[in-house]
Amino acid sequence: MVNLRADVAVIGLGAFGSAALWRLQERGGRVLGLELHDVGHESGSSHGLTRLFRVACLEHPGLPALARRTLDLWRGLARQDGVPLVRQTGCLTLGAPGSRPVRGALAAAEAAGLSMRQLEPAALRRQFPQFAGVGRRDVGVWDPEAGLCYPERAVCASVAEARRLGAEVRTRTEVLAVEPDAGGVTLHTSAGEVRAGKAVLATGAGLPALVPELPLVPRPTPLTWFRAADPASDAFTLPRFPAFVWERPDGDHLWGHGSDAQGGHDVKVGVAGLVDDTPFPWQPDDGRLAAAARRLAPRIATAFPGLVPHPVRTDPCVVTDSPDGQFLLGPLPHAPNLLVAGGDTGHGFKHAAGVGELLAQYVHGEEPYCDAGFTDPARFTG
Numbered sequence: 001m002v003n004l005r006a007d008v009a010v011i012g013l014g015a016f017g018s019a020a021l022w023r024l025q026e027r028g029g030r031v032l033g034l035e036l037h038d039v040g041h042e043s044g045s046s047h048g049l050t051r052l053f054r055v056a057c058l059e060h061p062g063l064p065a066l067a068r069r070t071l072d073l074w075r076g077l078a079r080q081d082g083v084p085l086v087r088q089t090g091c092l093t094l095g096a097p098g099s100r101p102v103r104g105a106l107a108a109a110e111a112a113g114l115s116m117r118q119l120e121p122a123a124l125r126r127q128f129p130q131f132a133g134v135g136r137r138d139v140g141v142w143d144p145e146a147g148l149c150y151p152e153r154a155v156c157a158s159v160a161e162a163r164r165l166g167a168e169v170r171t172r173t174e175v176l177a178v179e180p181d182a183g184g185v186t187l188h189t190s191a192g193e194v195r196a197g198k199a200v201l202a203t204g205a206g207l208p209a210l211v212p213e214l215p216l217v218p219r220p221t222p223l224t225w226f227r228a229a230d231p232a233s234d235a236f237t238l239p240r241f242p243a244f245v246w247e248r249p250d251g252d253h254l255w256g257h258g259s260d261a262q263g264g265h266d267v268k269v270g271v272a273g274l275v276d277d278t279p280f281p282w283q284p285d286d287g288r289l290a291a292a293a294r295r296l297a298p299r300i301a302t303a304f305p306g307l308v309p310h311p312v313r314t315d316p317c318v319v320t321d322s323p324d325g326q327f328l329l330g331p332l333p334h335a336p337n338l339l340v341a342g343g344d345t346g347h348g349f350k351h352a353a354g355v356g357e358l359l360a361q362y363v364h365g366e367e368p369y370c371d372a373g374f375t376d377p378a379r380f381t382g
């Protein structure tokens with residue numbers, strides 16, 4: 001028996017789903033959001049106070065358009081309730097001239113018409129002495145539109161706006177199975193059946209469980225915070241230690257940003273590939289978090305001798321990898337009423353509102369605001 005009907009159902013209200021709910025409800029109709037936990041929870045990919053916001057996205061030259069649309073939409077949302085969702089402090093990408101981060105950031109900047117400041121090795125070492133072991137030829141690329149964004153705030157603000165516009169939201173509701181057909185989509189949930197004209201599946205690490213043919217792999221990735229060894233020094237505060245991405249000469253790929261007393265957060269540093277492919281979800285006390293922190297400490301000591309190398313806080317989080325590192329956004333070729341939004345591969349938050357807008361355009365058959373063909377799920381399922 002069908003308990004609920006909707007024109008569009010959005011399943012999963014994390015980064016992508018909360019934004020899709022808002023952008024869809026902006027266009028009207030009966031829009032329903034279903035979420036396994038509460039809105040703004042800490043059990044998925046969209047928690048941990050901050051994320052890097054970059055426009056010169058090294059991952060693909062098509063991404064700056066999504067980041068910029070996100071910036072516009074979030075600014076509009078922030079104007080309404082006065083809480084900023086992005087802080088543009090700039091971002092430094094460091095590495096050898098031919099390294100993937102440096103090459104990628106420059107290619108994206110060129111595609112976006114973004115003027116980047118390039119820092120030569122001597123200037124880099126002088127201006128940012130916190131980064132130890134910068135290679136003799138390493139350069140820095142400065143993205144002036146970048147900075148930080150705030151995941152819990154953005155998710156809650158998007159859902160609140162969707163609700164204000166008339167969306168219905170059911171939390172603590174698990175979608176157990178999804179059945180698309182020619183006329184719509186039937187959702188089997190822990191609270192009964194839902195029938196929708198179209199559905200947007202944005203369940204993050206839970207996406208492969210509902211659509212097993214998608215080649216997505218959830219990868220536990222901890223969030224780790226640190227403190228300066230000298231508490232009196234301001235060397236690791238946000239103005240002096242901005243958002244950064246760094247490919248070190250030893251091949252380590254680090255990212256992070258400085259502390260901000262106003263924002264209530266310590267220095268954050270993460271390293272790619274810290275946790276082996278272990279099953280998700282992980283439990284906070286299952287030992288893997290502590291093991292990850294232990295593996296991180298020597299790398300922090302080498303890269304940032306000015307930090308105490310042991311994290312002051314370590315929280316579980318997860319990224320969902322796609323084979324080519326790009327998102328999967330849009331209808332499934334064999335089920336056009338079912339759209340997916342996932343495969344974030346660890347760089348999705350800064351694009352959330354732009355992704356939500358794109359999904360709403362796909363649902364309503366509008367001309368997309370940018371060419372996001374590189375995210376078409378058909379590249380894997382078609």
Ligand SMILES: Cc1cc2nc3c(=O)[nH]c(=O)nc-3n(C[C@H](O)[C@H](O)[C@H](O)COP(=O)(O)OP(=O)(O)OC[C@H]3O[C@@H](n4cnc5c(N)ncnc54)[C@H](O)[C@@H]3O)c2cc1C
Pocket residue numbers: 011012013014015016017034035036037043044045046047050051052053173174175176202203204205206207221222223270317318319341342343344345346347348349350351
């Ligand atoms: C350590 C770390 C650092 C990162 N750094 C950055 C960064 O600096 N910049 C950046 O842009 N991005 C970054 N990311 C990536 C970014 O956080 C993710 O791209 C983004 O949060 C993914 O959002 P999502 O909507 O796909 O997943 P989620 O936010 O997890 O949303 C999925 C939602 O679906 C719900 N759900 C799951 N299954 C079901 C079900 N069966 N029924 C109902 N609901 C369900 C979940 O509860 C969840 O709320 C980072 C990620 C990690 C882990």
